Amino acid sequence: MDVTRCLLQCLVLAGVCMGTEWLLEDTPMAADADLMARALWAEQLSLSLLPAYSLAPDPTPDPSQCTPLLHEFANISATLSNCLVSMARPVRLCQHCYKEYAQLKATMSKIGNPIQNSTVSCSTILLRSDRVQVIVTLNDFFDDLWSDSKCQNCLQNNSSGISNNTSKFMDAFDSLIQCFNNTMREPPISTEQGNFSRVCQNCNDSYRHLNNLYNEFEHTNALCIDLEDIMNSTRKLWSKTFNCTLPCTDTVPVIAVSAFILFLPVVFYLSSFLHSEQKKRKLILPKRFKSSASVANIQDKSN
Incomplete structure (x- = not known):
């Protein structure tokens, strides 16, 4: 305009x-x-x-005032990268790297805010001064990684600490691992039930509790990459390493529904067969009607 x-x-x-x-x-x-x-x-x-x-050029900040922010971003991005890589296996990056990520976002806010005793910010020099935009690219990379890991689900609303649900899940996981370690020190036993070891007996309740917590958090969107990786590795350990099985309580309803579905085609064909037989019976003419019809035909021929 x-x-x-x-x-x-x-x-x-x-x-x-x-x-x-x-x-x-x-x-x-x-x-x-x-x-x-x-x-x-x-x-x-x-x-x-x-x-x-x-008539006047755009105001630009003093580069010497923006250099400390550039060094601050470089140091905190290096610290965050080191934390993310260190916590990549087993995955614990949401629980151990949230402080570094919060510091990175605070540094980006400083770059975008006006300098003290001035109305201009360092964003013109640090963020939009070249085509590559290194700082913007690195910041977007950390944001995408943090968002894909769904770390916000395992943290408090202000990202100042671990949420209560995450702490509860980690306590249940630590109890299960302690049960595994204590039971493995005992001599193995063989039972008539096949692959039902002492670990499966002693740690069954702890595993059920952890599995129930995971299913509960899954429905309430309270899971991050840390908890998902923990549950996946625990299930592999339970089923493949220890060769334990968790009995399914819904076996009877599943069998009943499956049997009902399999029986539906039999009911359909049987009802179709009976219905067709009934129509055939309706099409058969009575003998009295046949005789009267034949007499009428003879009279027509004679005439």
């Missing part, structure tokens, strides 16, 4: 100046002084109507 207004003003003023120039050519020399004064007035008016931002 401002650009359009500026262009219109320039066109009007150009017309005024051109009209003044035409008058200078067509008037006698006595009126030259008055016309020159009008031309000078038109020039001063055109300059006064131009926007202020076109």
